[in-house]
Amino acid sequence: MSAPVDLVEVWRGDMRESIHQGHAVICDAGGDIVQAWGDPAAMIYPRSSCKMIQALPLIESGAAAAFGLTPAQLALACASHRGAVIHTAPVNAWLDDLGLNDDDFCCGPQEPRDVADRNALIRAGKAPCRVHNNCSGKHAGFLTLTKHLGAGPEYVDIAHPVQMACKAAFEETTQEDSPCYGIDGCSAPNHASTVHGLARAMAFFAAAGGRSDVRSKAAASLVQAMVTFPELIAGETGACTELMRAMGGKVAIKTGAEGVFVAIIPEKKLGIALKIADGATRASECAIAAILVKLGVLDVNHPAAKARMLAPVANWDGLVTGRIRPTAALT
């Protein structure tokens, strides 16, 4: 097991103030490592970065077709959204279609990260609902599958048919037996894998368009949904949204809590997974942008790339006091 390596540094004035280490793997469709940093065998929780894997059973089961889910709904099932109205309105409509309401969600209420819609909620004197949870689209997918299967309401239980299907999809696409799981921020189980395993799963998604089996077709439709609706994945200003737009729909990317980021590159049939050892999102965003630039799929001069790779640290008065940037290992 090798140690994590320096991936991202934070500068203030002429001195490096903080440093982020991590592990990263670029994997091909055969499951082999193309390039790696740190320890490919490091065991991690993918957190929200594996939502597209958790959405596979929704399609494979026939539930998505039976309920007529749109590509926008599939994108929401893969999203870590900002609780903005552009997210909560369609998720609420989806709940209506299912004949369910906010109380049927197992994810807890979360204050919207979208500042304008958060402030509107506060001005209206309303508390955040479960639909505002950044995972509510994934949970709408879980509820859809639950209904399709005629299963019980406790759909986040590890032994629930929905979670058993998610675990199977996770282990089959990572091609690993997951040694353990944790409970995620939204109360759903989150299965551990190596960084290599997570990258292998992303490579499966990347190469899915060239195959015609049920799982591959499901994977390809999820990738297409993600790149078609980047604003549903992470909301305006979100790294996933802005970077997917910058890549013009050619690459699907997804963040996960505690410093995880993944990418799916169909044109190269490559998958990427990375974990910042200390869990910092500012670093995972910088590192994924740097690797995408390195692979030639993201323009280093695009504002969305520069905002992550040479991110100005601005203080409360708007003064630029430093920069966040990738280390030499990533450039």
Add this chain to the structure above:
Amino acid sequence: MSAPVDLVEVWRGDMRESIHQGHAVICDAGGDIVQAWGDPAAMIYPRSSCKMIQALPLIESGAAAAFGLTPAQLALACASHRGAVIHTAPVNAWLDDLGLNDDDFCCGPQEPRDVADRNALIRAGKAPCRVHNNCSGKHAGFLTLTKHLGAGPEYVDIAHPVQMACKAAFEETTQEDSPCYGIDGCSAPNHASTVHGLARAMAFFAAAGGRSDVRSKAAASLVQAMVTFPELIAGETGACTELMRAMGGKVAIKTGAEGVFVAIIPEKKLGIALKIADGATRASECAIAAILVKLGVLDVNHPAAKARMLAPVANWDGLVTGRIRPTAALT
């Protein structure tokens, strides 16, 4: 130069999810290292952890006495507050006393971290002011010294008499020549030192009560102000506030951005400084609590200690999904 060492780990379920490394030094009144982790010579920006040093010139110059500043005002000068009314009301009154207003502050407007008072501001349709900046108490001190010296309004300029006095106090208490400075979140210069140097300065404060020179008397009065008004230093729920209360006024502690924390222990004439290499506050809070427990000045069973040292990671639905805790190095 030695590498940072593992200080704090974040667990989810049965697996360690993230890890924080850092440097820490416990220093005695003679400036010698009592115990250290990582590299005592690591160069850092103290950020807000050195506000009590930046407040020394305010007292030494005679400005505090001339303007009749109270211990509560001295505490506010050392604070990184939450922009709650208990902070902004006295700072605004202080501005009034100086015949100045919000526009005279050089710190930028910041949304209050106190949720209730933040929401009140949003409901009133008001934008945050400069007084809401967590450093506004320090800036009120800067303005007081500026007025006392008859100096110009640009009091955050590196060549302004206020900042020259702050730099001298910093270099004299750390007993180091600072190699560089950065611009802090509040636009004031922040001078770099080693972790050892910052701990040495804290030991100077810790032993100040036993000396009668002007600087030592100033230092002792600032320590007394901090421990007397913990709620002015960090607001309710803040780590500085809760941990200082838990130690019953015997220890002054102060957080700084990017994972810095310091402590002043008069009864032992010891100073502590630590820096989490990746800049995480959750880790600096855990590490300082662990060291204070180790030194016997903080009860490991006090709720405020347990909240940092065995901090439950709760998700949006209130489920405990993991723990933040110190590594074996700190226990």
